[in-house]
Amino acid sequence: TQLLEQSPQFLSIQEGENLTVYCNSSSVFSSLQWYRQEPGEGPVLLVTVVTGGEVKKLKRLTFQFGDARKDSSLHITAAQPGDTGLYLCAGAKVRGFGNEKLTFGTGTRLTIIP
Amino acid sequence: NAGVTQTPKFQVLKTGQSMTLQCAQDMNHNSMYWYRQDPGMGLRLIYYSASEGTTDKGEVPNGYNVSRLNKREFSLRLESAAPSQTSVYFCASSEGTKETQYFGPGTRLLVL
Numbered sequence: 510t511q512l513l514e515q516s517p518q519f520l521s522i523q524e525g526e527n528l529t530v531y532c533n534s535s536s537v538f539s540s541l542q543w544y545r546q547e548p549g550e551g552p553v554l555l556v557t558v559v560t561g562g563e564v565k566k567l568k569r570l571t572f573q574f575g576d577a578r579k580d581s582s583l584h585i586t587a588a589q590p591g592d593t594g595l596y597l598c599a600g601a602k603v604r605g606f607g608n609e610k611l612t613f614g615t616g617t618r619l620t621i622i623p
Numbered sequence: 624n625a626g627v628t629q630t631p632k633f634q635v636l637k638t639g640q641s642m643t644l645q646c647a648q649d650m651n652h653n654s655m656y657w658y659r660q661d662p663g664m665g666l667r668l669i670y671y672s673a674s675e676g677t678t679d680k681g682e683v684p685n686g687y688n689v690s691r692l693n694k695r696e697f698s699l700r701l702e703s704a705a706p707s708q709t710s711v712y713f714c715a716s717s718e719g720t721k722e723t724q725y726f727g728p729g730t731r732l733l734v735l
Binding site for chain 2: 515539540542549550551552553554557595597599601609610611613614615616618
């Protein structure tokens with residue numbers, strides 16, 4: 510059973526359109542991270558959200574952490590071809606022993622068509 | 624600053640051959656990880672090392688072994704490669720197990 514489900518799994522849209530991808534779980538997380546992976550490279554951190562309801566903006570990308578800290582969304586405004594990539598969310602659970610580790614989501618593969 | 628480095632970048636093996644993937648980080652991180660990523664899929668954790676001297680199984684450990692050689696280096700060994708192990712392997716490191724992970728460029732492995 511996947512702890513973090515991301516939707517949609519695949520998304521292909523035209524340049525200039527807006528989109529939202531989701532990261533959902535039944536577990537509560539103390540923090541949630543979003544990574545982007547470009548073809549042929551490893552994932553790179555975009556942002557970390559730590560407070561329920563928190564909204565962070567990174568240029569055209571808006572990240573929100575759910576009030577209950579069980580879910581998160583990523584909204585992209587006016588998508589550009591450079592936004593193409595695999596978007597991964599990763600959560601740190603609230604309860605856990607010292608070595609509790611991040612759990613990665615299933616990923617959303619985004620393609621922006623010029 | 625090199626960050627996380629992995630060798631080799633590409634490898635082709637025949638079924639039954641063995642090999643070791645090397646990973647090193649220069650950020651003085653405590654925790655290191657090995658993931659595999661199959662086409663169109665997310666990351667699956669193979670093994671991790673929360674701190675020097677410890678290793679733990681992840682989601683898909685079968686067919687793999689690891690060694691945390693020192694604080695900088697974490698290697699992944701395939702004792703008898705199988706076609707199902709064809710994948711891209713990523714090494715990552717972090718300050719602590721809940722902290723931001725920094726990934727290497729990956730090793731692309733093909734097992735024939």
